[in-house]
Amino acid sequence: MLYHVKMKVNLPADMDPERAAEIKAREKAYSQDLQKQGIWRHIWRIAGLYENISILDCRDHAHLHEVLMGLPLYPWMEMEIMPLCRHPSSVREGDQ
Amino acid sequence: MLYHVKMKVNLPADMDPERAAEIKAREKAYSQDLQKQGIWRHIWRIAGLYENISILDCRDHAHLHEVLMGLPLYPWMEMEIMPLCRHPSSVREGDQ
Amino acid sequence: MLYHVKMKVNLPADMDPERAAEIKAREKAYSQDLQKQGIWRHIWRIAGLYENISILDCRDHAHLHEVLMGLPLYPWMEMEIMPLCRHPSSVREGDQ
Amino acid sequence: MLYHVKMKVNLPADMDPERAAEIKAREKAYSQDLQKQGIWRHIWRIAGLYENISILDCRDHAHLHEVLMGLPLYPWMEMEIMPLCRHPSSVREGDQ
Amino acid sequence: MLYHVKMKVNLPADMDPERAAEIKAREKAYSQDLQKQGIWRHIWRIAGLYENISILDCRDHAHLHEVLMGLPLYPWMEMEIMPLCRHPSSVREGDQ
Amino acid sequence: MLYHVKMKVNLPADMDPERAAEIKAREKAYSQDLQKQGIWRHIWRIAGLYENISILDCRDHAHLHEVLMGLPLYPWMEMEIMPLCRHPSSVREGDQ
Amino acid sequence: MLYHVKMKVNLPADMDPERAAEIKAREKAYSQDLQKQGIWRHIWRIAGLYENISILDCRDHAHLHEVLMGLPLYPWMEMEIMPLCRHPSSVREGDQ
Amino acid sequence: MLYHVKMKVNLPADMDPERAAEIKAREKAYSQDLQKQGIWRHIWRIAGLYENISILDCRDHAHLHEVLMGLPLYPWMEMEIMPLCRHPSSVREGDQ
Amino acid sequence: MLYHVKMKVNLPADMDPERAAEIKAREKAYSQDLQKQGIWRHIWRIAGLYENISILDCRDHAHLHEVLMGLPLYPWMEMEIMPLCRHPSSVREGDQ
Amino acid sequence: MLYHVKMKVNLPADMDPERAAEIKAREKAYSQDLQKQGIWRHIWRIAGLYENISILDCRDHAHLHEVLMGLPLYPWMEMEIMPLCRHPSSVREGDQ
Numbered sequence: 036m037l038y039h040v041k042m043k044v045n046l047p048a049d050m051d052p053e054r055a056a057e058i059k060a061r062e063k064a065y066s067q068d069l070q071k072q073g074i075w076r077h078i079w080r081i082a083g084l085y086e087n088i089s090i091l092d093c094r095d096h097a098h099l100h101e102v103l104m105g106l107p108l109y110p111w112m113e114m115e116i117m118p119l120c121r122h123p124s125s126v127r128e129g130d131q
Numbered sequence: 132m133l134y135h136v137k138m139k140v141n142l143p144a145d146m147d148p149e150r151a152a153e154i155k156a157r158e159k160a161y162s163q164d165l166q167k168q169g170i171w172r173h174i175w176r177i178a179g180l181y182e183n184i185s186i187l188d189c190r191d192h193a194h195l196h197e198v199l200m201g202l203p204l205y206p207w208m209e210m211e212i213m214p215l216c217r218h219p220s221s222v223r224e225g226d227q
Numbered sequence: 228m229l230y231h232v233k234m235k236v237n238l239p240a241d242m243d244p245e246r247a248a249e250i251k252a253r254e255k256a257y258s259q260d261l262q263k264q265g266i267w268r269h270i271w272r273i274a275g276l277y278e279n280i281s282i283l284d285c286r287d288h289a290h291l292h293e294v295l296m297g298l299p300l301y302p303w304m305e306m307e308i309m310p311l312c313r314h315p316s317s318v319r320e321g322d323q
Numbered sequence: 324m325l326y327h328v329k330m331k332v333n334l335p336a337d338m339d340p341e342r343a344a345e346i347k348a349r350e351k352a353y354s355q356d357l358q359k360q361g362i363w364r365h366i367w368r369i370a371g372l373y374e375n376i377s378i379l380d381c382r383d384h385a386h387l388h389e390v391l392m393g394l395p396l397y398p399w400m401e402m403e404i405m406p407l408c409r410h411p412s413s414v415r416e417g418d419q
Numbered sequence: 420m421l422y423h424v425k426m427k428v429n430l431p432a433d434m435d436p437e438r439a440a441e442i443k444a445r446e447k448a449y450s451q452d453l454q455k456q457g458i459w460r461h462i463w464r465i466a467g468l469y470e471n472i473s474i475l476d477c478r479d480h481a482h483l484h485e486v487l488m489g490l491p492l493y494p495w496m497e498m499e500i501m502p503l504c505r506h507p508s509s510v511r512e513g514d515q
Numbered sequence: 516m517l518y519h520v521k522m523k524v525n526l527p528a529d530m531d532p533e534r535a536a537e538i539k540a541r542e543k544a545y546s547q548d549l550q551k552q553g554i555w556r557h558i559w560r561i562a563g564l565y566e567n568i569s570i571l572d573c574r575d576h577a578h579l580h581e582v583l584m585g586l587p588l589y590p591w592m593e594m595e596i597m598p599l600c601r602h603p604s605s606v607r608e609g610d611q
Numbered sequence: 612m613l614y615h616v617k618m619k620v621n622l623p624a625d626m627d628p629e630r631a632a633e634i635k636a637r638e639k640a641y642s643q644d645l646q647k648q649g650i651w652r653h654i655w656r657i658a659g660l661y662e663n664i665s666i667l668d669c670r671d672h673a674h675l676h677e678v679l680m681g682l683p684l685y686p687w688m689e690m691e692i693m694p695l696c697r698h699p700s701s702v703r704e705g706d707q
Numbered sequence: 708m709l710y711h712v713k714m715k716v717n718l719p720a721d722m723d724p725e726r727a728a729e730i731k732a733r734e735k736a737y738s739q740d741l742q743k744q745g746i747w748r749h750i751w752r753i754a755g756l757y758e759n760i761s762i763l764d765c766r767d768h769a770h771l772h773e774v775l776m777g778l779p780l781y782p783w784m785e786m787e788i789m790p791l792c793r794h795p796s797s798v799r800e801g802d803q
Numbered sequence: 804m805l806y807h808v809k810m811k812v813n814l815p816a817d818m819d820p821e822r823a824a825e826i827k828a829r830e831k832a833y834s835q836d837l838q839k840q841g842i843w844r845h846i847w848r849i850a851g852l853y854e855n856i857s858i859l860d861c862r863d864h865a866h867l868h869e870v871l872m873g874l875p876l877y878p879w880m881e882m883e884i885m886p887l888c889r890h891p892s893s894v895r896e897g898d899q
Numbered sequence: 900m901l902y903h904v905k906m907k908v909n910l911p912a913d914m915d916p917e918r919a920a921e922i923k924a925r926e927k928a929y930s931q932d933l934q935k936q937g938i939w940r941h942i943w944r945i946a947g948l949y950e951n952i953s954i955l956d957c958r959d960h961a962h963l964h965e966v967l968m969g970l971p972l973y974p975w976m977e978m979e980i981m982p983l984c985r986h987p988s989s990v991r992e993g994d995q
Contacts, residue, residue, distance in 0.1 A: 099370050117308075124159045270412060270413050271418065275484055384502040406502055463602055467690050510547050510550045596754065600673040601673065658884065694755075889943070
């Protein structure tokens, strides 16, 4: 099942750069692992912003919750979440 | 180049059903034609709403404008548009 | 899976009363049928408003979409939808 | 009498983890005690967020106030409160 | 139990003046009857606006709902409702 | 002349409790003194929130300003102010 | 006593031009009469908009209400009202 | 040329009182000097708030910018700016 | 002097197409005439929307008002206006 | 391709002045270098605010992202971004 998630990162401007780099490295590894599993189906940067648009494919709401709570950057993020489904005008059979 | 477009349709509740059906049929054909060309890369229904999330791949801003202005439902739509680019955490080389 | 839906009804003040009554009667029958099936788990009136808070238990996002689109009052409604899951402080095993 | 309460928790990202854990443990115990008494009738997590939707059954507004002010996390919470009543389309006699 | 209600009236500028006058006369009679019963405890005009602030004393949420739904102007009103209780700094014993 | 004032208190969650208690005690004494003089005509707690609704009866705008600026909690408060007058549907001669 | 009033005029784009002209002429006469009496102390156009900023000097809130309700354009206006008083940095003794 | 400026001051509640008093004294002197020159034509306190409404008469936009940037309180202020011009209903020839 | 103007056009979806075309043709001629005079310095379409961003160079606020009020589409437009001045980082001497 | 960017700078009021000056100097040099290359086509100060309106001419969304992320003031900025294209009423052939 698909979820559209807009993630906005609000790291404080004066955070220790090493600490920020370490958290971002863990974030990247976590995201790439989920991408390879097919759970984090898409991730795009919103041009010019420290925000992304992600499409997540989860078993259910609880799975989505678990995936997002595991994000190393979660404590500094604002989330907006919308459930998606196949559009009747789509040329595809499924929700790709 | 990718654009994230949120389209909300506001057809009046008392529109003539035949007219509405005819416009929606043209909208579907227009959308599917662009999907087959690879321009309208994704279209998802936001569950429970008469809104969709679309990812469009256009040559430039003018091309995006032309594509959206051609939508048969455009006069009844509200649009929100954001330019997207590849995310540094993406496991893919391009912007898929 | 649970969805929290806030429904706001905007019938025009000058709608023909018979037509309004007929739509509301169909809405009630539709809602009660889904309540009896266990799909529309809760419905509460927000005191003083023509709005309700509903908890729907659907198989997936597409099922939710189908249920809401079938509402006789849908063309005059504004919807706000949030996916819910079990809270870790709940005393229950499931999502009741 | 029923109240719909949306609670959003804003713990600072750099709060001491032990202190945070201790407050959350007290919050959980407090909530579960009220759930067992039938006062905190429902609590659901909004998927992906540190927010919950709660349905409280209180004797009156003063009782609601007392219950919410007693929350160990109250100083870090934003509350939105709406009075609920039985919906005329409900299949139940009472406000369940 | 007290409820703070802000009522905003949106009569269309081109409503038939006789019809408007008739609805307003019924509204006034309805309000005054409830004031005399002690249910509609206060009503103030917000200076310069077609809005009022009212303090209603109702048995419960269902009573409030019934009182508001009976307003002849209800179909043209927007309501904002907040439950009130005695303030700990009040010099009075009750909620006056 | 009447003013409707909504006061929201934003004390920082980590303020020294003794200091907070001392400020609140001065606030209460200040409010009660004005209530006894008939200037602070009503004060109600918004149930569940650290906010109040107050009705102040002042000689003029400058008097209102002086009264509010004297509040010990003023530096941590957000204010919303509306001038009120007698409503034409009121059963009373004055603005009570 | 001074009131800051922002008035926004929303005449429908398809109103009969003669009717619009007649209402505007009455509005102008009404405003100029109050200006000459010293009640409508200032009126400025917000550049580029069909909105004005006005400073009214009224005896009390009820007087303000009466003045605004008398505006021929009132049924098509949105109002925002704020009470003003002398600023402690003003070089004048009064509120000019 | 006239500009309508709404200035909101957000001094932190725990700022050193001497420093605050010193900045406010410089602000007052700066404002009064501009008032005497006829540049800061009006300044009013919004009753009950730490905000003011000012009417500035500047040679051009750059002059306005220079005047506002010179405010000792500028770093703690939020500004809203609107260009004003003579209203066609004004009884005066100029923009007073 | 420069003004940044965001213009949003809200023509009703069911306006007579000939009338709409005629108004748009007059709008275009009006705009191009002002562009040739150097008053309407820039006009850009916001991609995908029936909105534009314009930079106008006017003698003063009254001139801006006159220019905008002359727009044939003005009755269907929403305007947002901001005064601009030369930026200290600009590589140009003037405000181009 | 053109992008309309509104940049708002939120430097903390108590930032060390030398550090602020050093960052601003780097910001100015960075901006001027891009202006000379023709990438940062326009920059205007919004009069009275610490905000600017910029028109950037970039190869694509990724280029825009790279340019903005390189701003020395980026960590203290809020951005709003809109893609622009040639307006059909423009007297120019291109997007100037």
